[in-house]
Amino acid sequence: MVDPMMMVTVSSGVDGQESDPRSGPLSMRFEDVSVTFNGRTAIRDVNFDVPKNKVTSLIGPSGSGKTTLLRAINRLHDLTKGAVVSGSIRLGNTDIYGGEIPATLLRTRVGMVFQRPNPFPTMSIFDNVVSGLRFNGIRKRSVLEEAAESALIGAALWDSVSNRMKAHASTLSGGEQQRLCIARALAVEPEVLLMDEPTSSLDPISMRLIEELVGELKSRVTIVIVTHNMQQAARVSDLCAFFLMGADRAGEQIEVAPTRKLFSDPDDPRTLDYIQGRFG
Amino acid sequence: MTTGVIEEIPPDPILERREMVQRVARRTFERRMRVSQAMIGLCAVGLLVALVPLFAILYSLISKGVHWWSIDFFTKVPQFPSLIDPNEVGGISNAIIGSLVIDAIAALFAIPIGVVAGLFLAESTSKFANALRTTAEIMTGLPSILLGIFAYQMIVIGFNEWGIKLPGIGFSGLAGSFAIGILMIPIIMKASETALRAVPAPIREAGLALGARRGVVARKVIIPTALPGLVTAVLLAFSRAVGETAPILWVIGASTVVSWNPKKEMASMPLQIFQSATSPYVSLREEAWGIALLLVVIVLVINLGSRLLAAWLQRERR
Numbered sequence: 001m002v003d004p005m006m007m008v009t010v011s012s013g014v015d016g017q018e019s020d021p022r023s024g025p026l027s028m029r030f031e032d033v034s035v036t037f038n039g040r041t042a043i044r045d046v047n048f049d050v051p052k053n054k055v056t057s058l059i060g061p062s063g064s065g066k067t068t069l070l071r072a073i074n075r076l077h078d079l080t081k082g083a084v085v086s087g088s089i090r091l092g093n094t095d096i097y098g099g100e101i102p103a104t105l106l107r108t109r110v111g112m113v114f115q116r117p118n119p120f121p122t123m124s125i126f127d128n129v130v131s132g133l134r135f136n137g138i139r140k141r142s143v144l145e146e147a148a149e150s151a152l153i154g155a156a157l158w159d160s161v162s163n164r165m166k167a168h169a170s171t172l173s174g175g176e177q178q179r180l181c182i183a184r185a186l187a188v189e190p191e192v193l194l195m196d197e198p199t200s201s202l203d204p205i206s207m208r209l210i211e212e213l214v215g216e217l218k219s220r221v222t223i224v225i226v227t228h229n230m231q232q233a234a235r236v237s238d239l240c241a242f243f244l245m246g247a248d249r250a251g252e253q254i255e256v257a258p259t260r261k262l263f264s265d266p267d268d269p270r271t272l273d274y275i276q277g278r279f280g
Numbered sequence: 281m282t283t284g285v286i287e288e289i290p291p292d293p294i295l296e297r298r299e300m301v302q303r304v305a306r307r308t309f310e311r312r313m314r315v316s317q318a319m320i321g322l323c324a325v326g327l328l329v330a331l332v333p334l335f336a337i338l339y340s341l342i343s344k345g346v347h348w349w350s351i352d353f354f355t356k357v358p359q360f361p362s363l364i365d366p367n368e369v370g371g372i373s374n375a376i377i378g379s380l381v382i383d384a385i386a387a388l389f390a391i392p393i394g395v396v397a398g399l400f401l402a403e404s405t406s407k408f409a410n411a412l413r414t415t416a417e418i419m420t421g422l423p424s425i426l427l428g429i430f431a432y433q434m435i436v437i438g439f440n441e442w443g444i445k446l447p448g449i450g451f452s453g454l455a456g457s458f459a460i461g462i463l464m465i466p467i468i469m470k471a472s473e474t475a476l477r478a479v480p481a482p483i484r485e486a487g488l489a490l491g492a493r494r495g496v497v498a499r500k501v502i503i504p505t506a507l508p509g510l511v512t513a514v515l516l517a518f519s520r521a522v523g524e525t526a527p528i529l530w531v532i533g534a535s536t537v538v539s540w541n542p543k544k545e546m547a548s549m550p551l552q553i554f555q556s557a558t559s560p561y562v563s564l565r566e567e568a569w570g571i572a573l574l575l576v577v578i579v580l581v582i583n584l585g586s587r588l589l590a591a592w593l594q595r596e597r598r
């Protein structure tokens with residue numbers, strides 16, 4: 001199913017600015033996706049494709065349904081009473097709401113990083129990183145250690161924590177904790193990594209580090225990132241989806257385009273208004 | 281790009297690990313689900329075991345108690361059954377009125393004291409606050425009969441120690457209110473502290489940052505924000521106190537007539553249960569079920585009412 005050569009082809013496109021990231025292989029497809037809570041629509045009729053091994057950013061003002069859409073991808077809404085997701089979200093060949101896959105198994109394929117760093121407070125750095133593997137029944141020490149090293153290297157944290165893996169996660173700074181959470185998500189090697197405003201609670205230096213990380217990680221995992229920060233979306237993403245709150249307070253997809261195009265020459269006047277800071 | 285035939289793709293450790301994780305996750309999924317279901321089953325069994333005594337009590341209360349409820353039951357005073365009609369036991373209007381007056385007076389002084397003390401515990405970081413909290417915790421664990429002895433000593437016969445002499449007012453509803461109120465205070469204190477502490481610090485700090493005194497912030501910001509929790513705290517403490525028998529056992533005088541005067545002997549429902557249940561008359565002993573059922577219904581109504589009220593208060597602020 002996964003052809004490594006495809007990744008090389010896609011990520012080697014140095015002059016990829018001109019080409020649409022969606023011309024390469026796809027990771028996910030949204031078709032008529034709507035999410036309602038107790039009958040009230042939070043986001044409606046989302047239709048777009050997420051390219052594989054690219055960064056897709058979801059932007060828009062508060063209430064436009066970005067986070068709601070993101071949380072639909074790993075079925076976190078399953079836990080909310082009254083939440084209904086309609087339409088279809090395909091991950092590879094799997095319709096994730098089609099009854100083909102239990103939510104628990106889906107979530108090993110779709111990782112998530114949250115707004116605030118949330119390492120498990122009672123676990124050491126090592127235990128945090130390998131927790132996902134352990135939850136899924138992987139026990140072998142050598143496998144865990146190998147995965148932990150790889151994930152921590154991926155999250156640019158290996159150098160600073162490799163000699164204190166038994167320390168508590170709370171001994172790390174906020175930025176380091178967030179990178180630990182990224183490592184924790186990476187360790188199970190998900191196909192998609194969801195990031196919900198991962199830098200909003202961090203200082204600018206930590207933010208910069210994580211943005212760089214996002215660029216490096218896309219060869220490893222497809223990334224979907226929600227951000228309030230338009231500059232961040234412009235810096236890190238290849239494809240950008242813009243949402244607005246409609247008249248009935250439900251979020252709507254306004255425009256999906258390669259990031260460069262969306263920020264320089266958007267098709268919809270509302271997109272231009274938003275990126276120029278005229279509303280939102 | 282590369283056009284030649286690729287002879288050997290080097291293994292990618294990332295992809296290999298992904299395959300492995302997903303394979304193991306799928307393989308162990310069934311087992312993990314079975315364990316999960318077994319655990320949920322265990323929880324359900326625990327819940328059932330916990331509920332069996334509760335429903336057994338409710339069942340026997342209703343089956344043995346509800347047929348005693350009649351107009352006479354609520355309007356007459358107790359009487360000893362005669363030989364002619366052994367089922368003629370009168371009613372418990374004196375006990376209903378007694379409980380109402382005793383508990384109302386207890387609530388009247390215990391609620392303000394308890395809430396204010398709770399506010400102090402929530403706001404103060406002093407050693408005194410810590411000592412007070414510990415005392416309150418110990419007091420909630422005190423055998424309630426001790427409060428009865430205390431009320432007897434203080435109110436019924438009067439205090440006479442250390443050269444201080446307070447006149448006793450004899451067996452009275454007030455002595456019962458005193459004991460019940462003392463019982464309620466530490467419960468209200470602890471529960472109010474919890475409710476008040478649940479108000480997020482930034483909200484408190486926003487008030488202080490505007491130059492408000494702490495008292496003003498407490499009155500205008502913290503207490504209104506914590507109100508749903510406070511209401512629940514107070515009503516739960518009250519419903520607990522309504523059913524207490526031991527503190528009033530020998531201080532209220534067990535009047536057999538209707539009395540609204542708290543300075544005189546009064547009756548009360550828990551005490552009436554005790555008296556009926558230990559009387560030599562079969563019909564009186566049976567009637568105790570009816571009183572017990574009434575008491576449980578009252579406690580249930582207060583509990584449910586406090587929840588509904590708290591939910592309603594929460595909704596009002598959205």
